[in-house]
Amino acid sequence: MKKNLSLFLLLFHMLIFAQNKTLISNWTSYVQSVNVEDKQNQNFRVTAKMRKDNNNNGSNCGIWCRVDKTDGKNGFFENQYYTVQATNEWKIYEIKGVIDPTGKLLNIGAFAQDNGDFYFDDFKLELFNGKSKKWIEVPLKNSGFEENLNSDNNWYEGIYSGETAHIKHFNIESSAYQPASGKKSLLIRGRNIIGTMPEGKFADVNGVKLYYEIYGEGEPLLMLHGNGQSISAFINQVEDFSRKYKVILVDCRGRGKSAYDKNKELTFDLQTEDLKQFLDKLGIKKTKILGWSDGGILAISLALKYPELTDKIACSGANIFPEGIKDDELKSLKEYKASLVSSNRNHQNDLLIDLLDLDIKYPNWKFEDLKNIQCPSLIIAGDKDMIKTEHTVKIAEFIPKGQLAVIPKSSHFVPEEKPTIFNQLVLDFFEDK
Template sequence: MKKIITVFLLSFYCTVFSQNKTIASTWTSLVQPVNVESMQNWKFRVSAKIRKESHSNSKCAIWARIDNSDNTVGFFENQAYSKIEVTKEWKNFQIEGNVSPEGKILNIGAFAENNGSFYFDDFKLDVLDPKSLKWVNIPLKNGGFEEGLIAGKDWSEGIGRKVTHVKNFTITASDNKPFSGKKSLLIKADNIIGNMPHGKFADVNGIKMYYETYGEGEPLLMLHGNGQSISAFMNQVDDFSKKYKVIIVDCRERGKSTYDKTKELTFDIQVEDLKQFLDKQNIKKVKILGWSDGGILAILMALKYPDLIDKIACSGANIFPEGLKDEEMKDLKQSLAQLIKENKDHKNDVYIDLYNLDLKYPNLKYEDLKAIQCPSLIMAGDKDVIKTEHTVKIAESIPKGQLAIIPNSTHSVVVEKPELFNSLVIDFFEGK
């Protein structure tokens, strides 16, 4: 993605449960909506007990969000992106907030991300009565999960306004060491890429680069975007691993890969990371699929190491910063200024590096692309953050360039239309 999301905004509207559609994601949520129209301007607190059995980089937490009557969002907090510590032992966690003047629905949720077993119990909601100044308990439906879980009753699973099931996750009522009563909520995830037991690290260019491999055959390297990691290609691995040996890496400063704080994050240094990585894997010829900044890296690899690259497919790539739409550039600059202003104790250093990367680099010219020798598929959504004319010009400037502008899609076409996207890329890779 070009725009790095430093605050994770969950936009659940989970009032209807549907198993008709399954999507791929690294996270899921279970939610219960509570009508708070009679409690506008009141203070509230949500609490629950949580424990987990998972990898260290997995997360679970409670979250709460106020939906206003005009469909805007009032209060929001997801504790997964704060400094809470969930362990194997039950601990109580609490969120406090205010119902907005136009507040209609308070959504109370359980959140889980990446592989592991995540347990929740004893959800409670209290509100502060402004007349008595006393906290009053608002009973939740099945807040201790003693009634089990029935699809669409009391609690619902989902991501986004259309509630869907997230593959690799199962959500059940469990009798494994509940906090109280006989049952608790269990959200369990397995086989989410980027967090697999078979993942490895390679020592390259002064860093440790994390990678995972899937399938057999010709090597295909997948490169994610700026604020992403291996998991960006959750919708691609299954299809492509049927034909290729898929190799997906976390680029430096992202995912599990490390970085050297003394060196500026540039595309050039990442190109050298990838070259050394491929050398260590003894790969002499490789196809590359790159999304966003990953597409930029694919183009640069094809320019610098033409004998190594068989074909490249790039989605949402630009060759100089002005290839971004003007409003996107403006947003990036404003976000960077805010990050710098709020950078206490170096907490935003990595985000600042990532923003600077896209604001300063790359600095190619269209005529530079004439040196690319390999067949190159240049793609973008018709509503991409990359200017359409920029994408077209890139494809036209590469001698063996092909163009695909995918309708009704954005910079996230890889996620929005995976079947179409995968089919286009595989047809291109398989073509003569």
């Protein structure tokens, strides 16, 4: 369902991790934070040069900005990862915005996701002077990465607000290879990240091409990601589960490397049929399913529509109607959609709007419908999930063989936040006879 809708929810709602921790993710960010308490309400623009070398494997990079307010909440936010496509040629990219009335820090970052070599150079921050009608540059430390990268030049690696954390599978360094200017540029290098691996394949199903990767041997286990995710969402699960199962990871239509058909409304029924045809192509008659967020909704849908196909299902952060989402979270989704619609001049936001509509409008089951699910079902949520706790509890109660697990000190992103606990919990459930 909700993760990573343009990284909106990810960067706004993820928990804070301890400094200098090594995390596992398919994306990373290199950030400089500028104090803007004396620049509130001013117009700003950030520009940077960017290019990528990734053999067109579907990965991408972008520049991003976020304002942290004095009350600890987030203000202005834009990440161009989803709205621009980097090429192997240096180009200048720009973000414009207004510093919030209570803005404290303006975070300016380089963002990279999945396998590839991603280059950045010549970051610039400017404020608009209303009196002179000119843009005035605000100096950034090591903006062209000519100096060595270290903690003394205000840049830090991290994917959580104000926290330094190294992300496994990524290396961040200065590079002398074909900089945009000067002698060096910033290089973020991603390697061995699921979702853009050379072993991946495509399957033609239901009018679209679906990308998939398979790891391990044994009984099949289908893993289904959330709304704005791809199969790389399970980067913390593949190693543990592939020791015991044949793990099948598939990008749902319009996500990752899978194709999208704009002429068909994106619904859970449509995706359920995608997955049924996909499993038929692979010759799989029965499978266990692990679904996260929208993937959990799809697991429930498969169990309802194709009971003969589902052995066991484990669903984390799933809802069965839109109002199962917490009121403020659902409001945020609607507001975000409205902002995308208003700025959708060249149809660049079409897919994101469709993805938001999916969760704003669907699914539309009733609790009574869940009595038709006959397979053992583990219903999981974080105690601070974006799904209402009472909604999660009722899902488990109405499924005849339902079990409930609410994991403390975790959110909608519990598979990332608590992978050790989450993985063992699901493995124990799958192996229980």
